[in-house]
Amino acid sequence: MPRFVDVEERRVELTDAAARLIARAGIGAATMREVAAEAGLSTGSLTHYFADKRELLLCTFQASLSGRRSQRAERAPDAASQLRATLEGALPVDDDRRRHWMVTVAFCAQAAGDDELADAQRDAYREFRSHVARQVERAGIADGDRAVVVAERFIAAVDGVAIQALFDPESWPAERQLAALDDLLRA
Amino acid sequence: MPRFVDVEERRVELTDAAARLIARAGIGAATMREVAAEAGLSTGSLTHYFADKRELLLCTFQASLSGRRSQRAERAPDAASQLRATLEGALPVDDDRRRHWMVTVAFCAQAAGDDELADAQRDAYREFRSHVARQVERAGIADGDRAVVVAERFIAAVDGVAIQALFDPESWPAERQLAALDDLLRA
Amino acid sequence: MPRFVDVEERRVELTDAAARLIARAGIGAATMREVAAEAGLSTGSLTHYFADKRELLLCTFQASLSGRRSQRAERAPDAASQLRATLEGALPVDDDRRRHWMVTVAFCAQAAGDDELADAQRDAYREFRSHVARQVERAGIADGDRAVVVAERFIAAVDGVAIQALFDPESWPAERQLAALDDLLRA
Amino acid sequence: MPRFVDVEERRVELTDAAARLIARAGIGAATMREVAAEAGLSTGSLTHYFADKRELLLCTFQASLSGRRSQRAERAPDAASQLRATLEGALPVDDDRRRHWMVTVAFCAQAAGDDELADAQRDAYREFRSHVARQVERAGIADGDRAVVVAERFIAAVDGVAIQALFDPESWPAERQLAALDDLLRA
DNA sequence: TATGAATGAGCATTCATTCAT
């Protein structure tokens, strides 16, 4: 009877540790040793849960996405509010979303020259786009292909603000980001 | 018998080589050895021109920015066209601009946890924002602080499209990117 | 409620697994994990049967020797035939003997710089030599010390052929090896 | 003007270091670090001269072969003496030949499950066989295909003695090995 | 200025081994 370990939980602990490290000190600092130490485990244990560093990075990105996704699930009173909440989820207005963005940037940098990672990145974007498009439809803003185009425009605007906010937080306190989002939705 | 070498020209050759490598195979492939080889030089030579790898990366980013900046200089008949040309310069519609974006993404990933790089990134953004704001004013779209806000919105929209185009080029051929830009300016 | 397990049988299963692995993929592939997996057990189980890897290797070698020895036991009509059968046992003419040779070679490589293993190797040779010498005497070929010298010569010739056959099986099909053995015994 | 280094000489120094280590402490002790230390260099330097460990091992084996080969070149008064000298070269009668044999055994163990190494091993054997066959012809012992068969028998006998001598040096002092060789040639 | 040999710290990864269950 082996020691009881919740494998999935452990994997989450580890990808969390990796995400924290990436957000705090950059992808260069996210070595296997450092991630293991951050999670309070040994190097060797890491490889019980992830075959290699690439897999760890990919899972860290996908875990970060799942986090973002589960946040969307919060109920909002109406379709318009749900759309707003979804887009707000893409703005680095708190440490959690900020962390997600740092992971995404690190992942994008790694995805250059690595087709599998690039595909993961692209698919995540497309999934998010469908999700936003559906909410655009429900909010009665646009339908069918038009909804997708509107979703793209919304996401582009939000992502653009996010990137500026990420590297110039002084110019972009949370309230300014949210104001920009409201402006966007009003137009 | 000192051989004549144009130091500045050599630095450009080297940062170009680094940019090509980053765009082609990711920042992980941009080792000192590989950059030197790509430029047709020896490893040791690199250190005559750049104190260390961080400096090379910083200079590569700044050289990439300069390239983008010099492209803006192209005359355009009127202020509105100049604005359009400037924003178009931020879209990955050809290999050159695509390369610039890959360098920027790589740089952002490295800037996490490195204050000096983060500052460089932020300053570059601010400089670009002032530039666009000036053109917004000249085009008679808005004035003063309003012009800066409009510039931010334009840049955000364009950057957002750029990021999507970077990792999903199938969905974003050059003409679609330019159409999105035209939509943006029309509104 | 102690589960019934035939310890000796399990050890044989494990050394068999190790031998198969060594023959198939080299000693480098014969890690504890791989041996356990090949035997259909877990890593931890291995240590119930062998204190450490060295012991596993030593036992694998000795089990391989026992196998060779038990084959000698096959009855042969007369002393000369018995001698022939014994020497034939040292030729890699089938998968089984081939496997034994691979294990022996791996063991020899490991025995360099490990006195205990080297002693085991030497003792195995001496034991084989006495055995052959006894059959040389019984076959009336030579007596006493002369029988030992003849045995040595026979073994040397057979081992030399075996090594060539091991790495150049095209040049040494089974029948050629047996023909060489017959030539040897005729002389 | 780079520092002057004789690359070939350095490679020989390194393969010599590897051979010494393998003979002294077994292939397990011949790690990159240990080989570099034995040669008085750093780990990193080793990879200037050998792409990886496999290449180092292959070159060590081939350098060991070349050593054996160059020893054959010693002139001997007549064809029979030359043959004897060649076969004597395959007996571990001194530290040098002993070292060559240890390298060969280590290499054989590694060649299991590595086709390229196995081919190198086979080719080395075939080359040696042709060489001996030529001397058998010159010594007037046999001709054509018969010479090859005789060569094989000679090599097998010598190799067999060598293996016994390697792991039971007490039973096989140099003079006994040479006596066995003389017996072989007399017959 | 240019070279490339040399360095050694640091990396991801593998492995034998231990141990709680």
Place this chain on the structure above:
DNA sequence: AATGAATGAATGCTCATTCAT
């Protein structure tokens, strides 16, 4: 007896950097 999670040392290898020429 059996498991497999956990360990951490060790391995092969890469890399930025230094330096003699």
